[in-house]
Amino acid sequence: DSGVTQTPKHLITATGQRVTLRCSPRSGDLSVYWYQQSLDQGLQFLIQYYNGEERAKGNILERFSAQQFPDLHSELNLSSLELGDSALYFCASSPRDGTEAFFGQGTRLTVV
Amino acid sequence: GQQLNQSPQSMFIQEGEDVSMNCTSSSIFNTWLWYKQDPGEGPVLLIALYKAGELTSNGRLTAQFGITRKDSFLNISASIPSDVGIYFCAGQPIRSGGSNYKLTFGKGTLLTVNP
Numbered sequence: 001d002s003g004v005t006q007t008p009k010h011l012i013t014a015t016g017q018r019v020t021l022r023c024s025p026r027s028g029d030l031s032v033y034w035y036q037q038s039l040d041q042g043l044q045f046l047i048q049y050y051n052g053e054e055r056a057k058g059n060i061l062e063r064f065s066a067q068q069f070p071d072l073h074s075e076l077n078l079s080s081l082e083l084g085d086s087a088l089y090f091c092a093s094s095p096r097d098g099t100e101a102f103f104g105q106g107t108r109l110t111v112v
Numbered sequence: 113g114q115q116l117n118q119s120p121q122s123m124f125i126q127e128g129e130d131v132s133m134n135c136t137s138s139s140i141f142n143t144w145l146w147y148k149q150d151p152g153e154g155p156v157l158l159i160a161l162y163k164a165g166e167l168t169s170n171g172r173l174t175a176q177f178g179i180t181r182k183d184s185f186l187n188i189s190a191s192i193p194s195d196v197g198i199y200f201c202a203g204q205p206i207r208s209g210g211s212n213y214k215l216t217f218g219k220g221t222l223l224t225v226n227p
Contacts, residue, residue, distance in 0.1 A: 033215060043155070043200065054159040058173065082200040090154055092215075100145055101202075101215055103154035 003011055003027065006091050006104035018079040021107045024094030031055070031072040033101055034066055037061055037088040049074055050096075081111045118201050118218030124223050125191055133203035133221045134185040143204040144177050144184040149220070155200055157188070168180045181206075191225050198222050 013019055019084035025032050045058035049068035060066075061082075068074040078085060079101040087107050092101040116133045125131055143162055147155035159170050161177035161184060174187045184203070186212055188195055201218040203205070 004154075030173040031135075035217075045216060049215055054115070058214055088152075092154075099143070099155045100157050100160040102157060103147075105154050106152075 002102040004104035011106050012110045021076040023074045023091030031094045033092040035090045043057035086111045116218040122222040126222045131188040135218050136183040140171045140181040141203035145202040146186045149201045150197050
C-alpha cells in the first residue's frame with residue numbers, strides 16, 4: 001500500500017458527460033501529480049500541484065482541469081468526455097519536488 | 113520538452129538470467145526513478161537516485177545514475193517469475209529558470225520470465 005488513495009476505482013460513463021476523480025496523497029506529501037495511461041501511450045503526465053498551487057503542466061486537454069485543496073487532496077475533472085478518454089488515471093504524491101513519487105491504484109475510466 | 117528513451121521495449125528471458133535495461137534523456141536530470149507496474153495496478157517505486165554516479169541496490173535490483181546526468185540503468189540479477197511486469201524509468205529535469213518540474217516517464221520495458 002503506497003498510502004495514496006484514489007476514488008473511484010472504476011468509472012463507466014457516457015460520452016459528453018463530466019466526471020471527477022479524487023486523490024488523497026500520502027500523509028505529509030505536498031506534491032500531487034496526475035497521469036493518464038492508455039494502452040498505447042504509456043504514462044502521460046497531465047499536471048502537478050504543489051501545496052495548492054499548479055506547478056507544472058503536461059499535455060492536459062482544455063476539457064480537463066484539476067485542483068489541489070487546502071487539505072492537500074486533489075481532484076481531476078474531465079468534461080465533455082470522448083471515447084478516447086477511456087484510460088487509467090493515476091495520481092502520485094511526493095514530499096516535495098525532485099523526490100520519489102508514490103502512485104495510487106488508479107481510476108479506470110471507461111467512456112461508452 | 114524532455115523525452116526519455118527507454119530500451120529495450122521488451123525482453124524474454126529464462127528464470128535465473130540477469131536483466132539490464134536503460135534510459136537516456138535529451139536533457140540533464142537531477143532525479144532518476146525506477147518503477148515496476150503489474151497489470152491493472154499503479155507503478156511501484158523500486159529505486160530512487162539523486163546524485164550523478166550514484167549506484168543503489170534493492171535486493172536483486174541495482175540501478176545507477178549516469179555520470180552525464182542524462183542516463184540511468186537498472187539491472188535485475190537472478191530473475192524469478194514474479195519479476196514479470198513493466199518497468200518504467202522516470203526522471204525529473206534540473207530546473208531551468210522556470211517551473212518545469214514534471215516527472216517524465218519512459219515508455220517502459222515489458223519483462224517476461226520463463227520458468
